[in-house]
Amino acid sequence: MKILRTYIKENIGILSLGALFLTLNTFATLAIPFQISNIINLGIMKKDIDMVYSTSIKMVIILIVGTATGIIANHFVALFATNFTKKNRKLLIRNLESLTVDQVNDFGVASLVTRMGNDNNNAQRLIVAFFQMILPSPIMAVISIFMTIKLSPTLALIPLFTILVFALAIVLTLFKSLPYILKVQKKLDRMTLVLRERFIGAKIIRAFDNSKKERDKFNDVAQEYTDNYIIINKKFALLSPMAFALMSIVITLIIFFGAMKVLNNTLEIGSITAIVEYSLTTIAALIMSSMVLVQMPKAVVSIERIEEVLNVTSEIKDKEELKDNSYYEDILKQNPISLTFDNVCFRYKGAEKQILKNISFSVKAGERFAIVGATGSGKSTIAKVLLRLNDIESGRILINGVDALDLPLNCLRNQISYTPQKAYIFSGKIKDNFRFTNKNMTDEEMIKIAKIAQSYDFIDSLPDKFDSFVAQGGINFSGGQKQRLSIARALSKDANIYLFDDSFSALDYATDAKLRKELKTFLKDKITIIIAQRLNTIADADKIIVLKDSEITGMGTHQELLESNQEYIELAKSQGILE
Template identity: 35%
Template sequence: MLIRLLRTYLRPYRPWLVTVVVLQLIGTLAALYLPSLNADIIDHGIAQGNTSYIMSTGARMLVVTLVQVVTIVAAVYYGARAAMAFGRDVRGAVFHQVGMFSAREVGQIGAPSLITRSTNDVQQVQMLVMMSTTMLVMAPIMGVGGVIMALRQDVELSWLMAVSVPVLLVGVLLIARRMVPQFRAMQDRIDGVNRVLREQITGIRVVRAFVREPFETERFAGANTALTDTALRAGRLMALMFPFVMLVLNASSVAVLWFGGMRVDNGSMQVGALTAFLTYLMQILMSVMMAMFMVVMVPRAAVSAERIAGVLDTESSVVSPADPVTELPAHAVLEFDGASFAFPGAEEPVLRDVNLRVEPGQTLAVVGSTGAGKTTLISLIPRLIDTTSGVVRFGGVDVRDIEPALMRRRMGLVPQKAYLFSGTVATNLRYGNPEATDDELWRALEIAQARDFVEAMPDGLNSPISQGGTNVSGGQRQRLAIARALVRKPDVYLFDDSFSALDVATDARLRAALRPHTSNAAVVIVAQRIATIIDADQILVLDDGAVVGRGSHDELLASCAAYAEIVESQLTAEEAA
């Protein structure tokens, strides 16, 4: 998964990566050349008192050093640009894919996990790309070049490399092997912390209302401790690696000085060559350490890549048609023909064999007990989910054959949980129609019975709205969501229990104001309150996903026991009549 992800999203940045490799090659060769020049200064300059040789060779060292600095800085610059662009593209791809998901896929993966995958997981792979362009490219060049240059200085001491490098390699690999499962577990622990924290922030009012702060504190502490323990285990192994590397480096330095000193003493080796050999050995061991550091990073990035690929490879159950219908009649009829819906692996469908027809200008009300499938029925119309059998038609065309954006532009949905975005009243209302004028916004607010409280706000339409609309009441939030749908002026209005937070008087005024505004549109209302739907042209009664009653209020009172039971639970016999 990691290789596939890198190959796919780094392809546009191949010129930058090639530039990085060339620059790293030049910079590393410069770094390998410097110890030889230093050895020449010692052996041919200092030892012989040749000042001019020291000056000329020192000038060459300065030039080589300048080349090394410039090329390494440029390599890091282009590598960072490639890594950041890679991260941006992957995050964009994940965001786009999640935007195409239906409610089924979002629920299957989970919102906290989706957030982690688009942030922390992308960051892990992005960091691997960044480190690869700086370390992984340099390590093999420096390792191989260091061996060649060390052998040029003295072959007799090469046995020290044959001992030091394998010892360092085996030790770091053993440590890295134990770190892999810790990194895999860490991503799951991060998901857990995000899930708990998101639930607590979203449900803070419930937590406080039931005085559950101590319980939630313990729950977060449990998730946080699990993440901390996993991170500490990985950190201890990481901390163990560096002392081990330094032990090998220092032991190798002592060995080179010990055995090399004896060769200098008997005249088999010059001091400059010994100094250069020691530097090359350090460079070789450092290159091995850099390579091993990358080995440690790869497993965590591989885990993250698998999680990212899990999102990118998940196909939405709502698929755009290959040859979509792009035109629909101005005022279309909405039909359900044997529509059913079942979640994968479920024993029973959520909806079974629903048949209905809503003409423009008609109002269909849907009632039923909790879990009867009312919201599922509403969701099938704008294709938030698709039927598993049967057909939903709009304008005589299967909604699965209509271009999704066109279909949804003809809908005005007010969801069960009214959600507002951070911004202002105006930006939230124009979410339904970006071209709407201020007069149109005020008109929609007036119909939705929201004009009075918006006018009372300090800045009117420009008054701020916090994320989720938490700075307004539940009833105000619902009325603003209704106004947002009205601004759109759709052909089908879908109200999913959208009047539940309104008092009876406001509900009645809103429906009275809404009636002339929707005279040419089909209206589907899901409601629990009988007073909200009592005047509907047709009422559909759902029970356990099946239609058990259909007709007007009076007809259903006489023929449908389930409807009569709902009515009796809310109204007296006289009120119902």
């Protein structure tokens, strides 16, 4: 709840104004029964028409003040609550951006979506409900009892006792249902996860004719969620009827004992109406707050779930006391780019096995460097550690002789343009993807890059060309088209190292060859790193490393490796390059 405490401290002004107007509103609400008792006792009973007029005017004024203060109070409370969620969203986005991919995956996308949306909304809704429903109830109860004591101390015992019984019932119910309330959000996470997988994997589910099984899976989690809510509702179900029964008992008792007192001339008749009004208003307020109270632990859980994400700090950080980016960029610019891996070792967090073992190589500007190896040999991991998506365990990665760890993260990443193994294009327009890092790219430049990335022909054949719509995840494009668009996005970035992780795998041989020919010219002063499975794709590279089980088993040109490296020879045989 630290985020809420900090937020309250920062916004104590708005909150105090909200509380002030709420209190005024409560006073106004409770001033009405007192006036009703006056109108009956002093106006009607004493046949004083002036008194009836003046009290009626007072009641209208109180009503206006009550409504106005209510509106103002709601305004401040809403402002306080919506700004709280706005701030949380901002903080969540900022923190998630700084976390490593693995840290984000630890939470899971489904859970993060729920935390960002549902949890945040819960917090907002319940802060409003707390101020509007729960906070005024005890104030109302205290004032009502106080006013009733003033009118008749003995009759005050009836609402006092009732309120205590009802408050006790609320506390007991809350206590009994708490374990179930605390489970709600986790169950919602699970439901979102199953739903997400069902939608994302819809094609596979249908192709495997697995719809029924998946539907049952969803129904099961939905049922768990429902069952949990049914248990909570059952526990709270007793409260409302109990409150209404108590209300009737209170009215009957007050009228009965009040009538006795009126007959004994120890109470005026109007006071009975006022006492009934006070008791009913207070019990009604308590019913409302009991309904909201059930949701309160959920709000606490929701705020804690948001806090849980905010409390995680990135495992990959800039060194302290770094200078401006421009300082490092100037140093890097002094020589043509060079990249060295010096005895790099790495293992994924919590894993026993090292995924990179003593990886050493050097590449310089103008060179085309390739990494080949069987699936799972650690190729993509080299890309990840170079980008510092994961930090290495030992060894060094040097860019122009500067340790990557000594560079600001964004300066390091500015040096590299990366095409990930799984082509992902962003929703919006095709040109938004081209302008992803280069906002000022001209149409001519865009056409040039599209031609190099072998994507111009299919873009040009679309009715809206570069303005064509890209659906979420690029599902309205084929695998090969997505790959080419993702290459084009990488080429649109002005960098020094271009890193393609298995980015040509969905291209046919002819397109692959054309693309590589274009790249050779376009990236002639840069470092080009191509990770591939297909040897044809990397046969013309200046230097190739062969990875096997996390280690480099050979380094050289295509020809050299064909003559000397057993793994390379086997890969060549399996691809029909060697007999």
